Amino acid sequence: MSKELKNTFYGNAQPLMIAVDCIIFGFDKEGLKLLLFKRKIDPFKDKWSLIGSFVDQEENISETGHRILKEYTGLTNVFLEELGCYGKQDRDPAARVISIAHFALIRLNEQQLKLVESYEAHWFGIDEIPDLILDHNKMIAAALEKLRLKARYQPIGFELLPKKFTIPQLKKFYDAIYQKKHDRRNFRKKILDMDILKKLTEKDKTTSRKGAFLYQFDKRKYNKLVKKGFNFTF
Amino acid sequence: MSKELKNTFYGNAQPLMIAVDCIIFGFDKEGLKLLLFKRKIDPFKDKWSLIGSFVDQEENISETGHRILKEYTGLTNVFLEELGCYGKQDRDPAARVISIAHFALIRLNEQQLKLVESYEAHWFGIDEIPDLILDHNKMIAAALEKLRLKARYQPIGFELLPKKFTIPQLKKFYDAIYQKKHDRRNFRKKILDMDILKKLTEKDKTTSRKGAFLYQFDKRKYNKLVKKGFNFTF
DNA sequence: GTTATAAGCGTAAAATAAACGCTTATAAAC
DNA sequence: GTTTATAAGCGTTTATTTTACGCTTATAAC
Incomplete structure (x- = not known):
């Protein structure tokens, strides 16, 4: 179907912006950690936040997640799973943005730990997560809950x-x-x-x-x- | 923040259409059932499908779900939970539509069973689900799986x-x-x-x-x- | 009254989880 | 080179949970 023909069926629908935010877990001798970034754009510039990106028209949602991971950790083939949809009408004061939160599990090594500094990112211990922008703290709480649940019936530890x-x-x-x-x-x-x-x-x-x-x-x-x-x- | 000011921050993002599709479970003496509808619009007009609707700009996503349930079952205060996001780039040939699947549990009674007929809807036994449009069969399989999982740690039966x-x-x-x-x-x-x-x-x-x-x-x-x-x- | 059957009650056996004592390999201290 | 401290590893006992299944009960149908 041509691009021109597309969307004539659903002409009345209002499009919205969709983003993917990634909760990136890592694990090393010190314990479970989470990768957070200093936000680069307004609003909330320079505040700590999860890393995310908008979903492109031609991109599957999981591809957006893997694109983010590749860009900020250099890793491909990462364990990545949908966590849930954060779409409250007023969650972002700058625009109506619906975020599909995803969580990733990655193996930590020295290389990983250094790499991220170039993005003004930091690995936080799971008990020392700072206040984050928007609903990102909520997302993390949900991700931890899901991680716990998943660990009961999947050997998820092996990813980390x-x-x-x-x-x-x-x-x-x-x-x-x-x-x-x-x-x-x-x-x-x-x-x-x-x-x-x-x-x-x-x-x-x-x-x-x-x-x-x-x-x-x-x-x-x-x-x-x-x-x-x-x-x-x- | 005014509507004009909004979205100047994320100007480069491409908006997409977001829908909510509802997997509606019911239960009666005969067993577990699922409510399906004859689609009213093209493409796939008159084919069996889940019921859904686009998310409005001013609407929380769960509100979209409850709006759908109210309209097609007359029920409010229904148990409704997010199942997951179906956003493959080519899932709908008519347009790029991202669907947030939700599943609902409702108590069946005679009234309910009749009501739905006016919408060209039908309650299908869980073992006799027909072929549905798009990825709707996949959604149902996932919903059943989640129902099973949930039933382990929540007395979900009481909703049904x-x-x-x-x-x-x-x-x-x-x-x-x-x-x-x-x-x-x-x-x-x-x-x-x-x-x-x-x-x-x-x-x-x-x-x-x-x-x-x-x-x-x-x-x-x-x-x-x-x-x-x-x-x-x- | 007899019978058939879903509902309800109880006990024994099997499987799983929790508690915890003891041994072992090794680096560091002396 | 002997002793010591400690994380790692091994095994047994006890408690708890799950599974299997025999027996009784209330009632409609005959």
Whole structure:
């Protein structure tokens, strides 16, 4: 259908502006973090905010999200999921803008941590999020809630942890998500019983004298488990 | 801020059309049902579809949903929740339209069942949904999935069941949602242990000689339970 | 009165989760 | 080179939850 012909059917509809805002989670030794940016445009210039962009006419919404992530973190193939729609009529005083919030999970490493500084961005610990513009604090609260919920039935930790990780590291992630210290021994038992981890021969010795064995996620076994249906309850 | 001043900040953004589509669930003796409509406009005139409407400039998105429900079912105060955003660039051949799918749960009674016929609408059993326009079948699949998920940690059945209901009726609802026959005795035990139902003295005798006691949902007790945190696992 | 059946009640067994004592490997201290 | 401190790892016991299923009950239909 030609562009001219398009939209003759729905002629009476009023178009609105649509944006995608990204809640970018990262995780490292210090815990769960969130990437925030100093806003570059008015209104609210120089205030802390999530990073976002308008959706282009020719762009799928998830493409907008990945475009944002690529531009500001340099990463492609990031775990990105729709969180929800923030469309209150008066949410942005500058214009009627509907934002489709998305949350992303990325593996943190030194490179990542430095890269972002060039965008006047900063990784904030999850307990030290500042006041943000518009409804961005609300979005973050919802994202955390969803992350918790998702972690119950999907091994979401694997998107955030490094490729090789130790069981205590994995536990630390779940402790952060659920804001609860799990029992070290029961946690280990439960996660190993799932039979989705492959034990490596290497150890990580950065956090203890004894060192902890590194593991890798066994995708094949995991997919099998998902099909059978399971429930991460920690 | 005046309308003229608005949007000078985001001048480069291209506005798009936003619609809300509603997946309307109902439940009666026959089981879980879905309300579908014969589309009134081109393209796809006279094909079965969900009911929807464009979002107005001055309207919150949830208001659009409630407006649709009011107009086509006559009901206000309906349980309505955002399902997700369907915004693929080519989802509608007639124009770039982003749809925010919502799902609604309504109590079915005779009046409801008749009312809808005036809109060339029809209640379809959940296992006999026809082919719908655009991505509407996808939306329904996602809505069912979400309904299942939600039913685990929210007593969602109470939105769909009549004010007074029997335990076998409630079980029937969960059987339908999870597509699994639960054990009658364990189901009863579990739901009663939650202590959120108020037993009435009346019985419903339409489904058995013995009759089943009617119950009502005790909102006060339920709210207490929600705060404490719980998990419907059937 | 007998019968058939959905509704309702209770108990035993199986599975899962929680609590927690003990051992081990290793770097650092002496 | 011996001791010490500690995170990591291993295993058992107890408590809780889930599942399976036998038995009783109220009532309409015959």
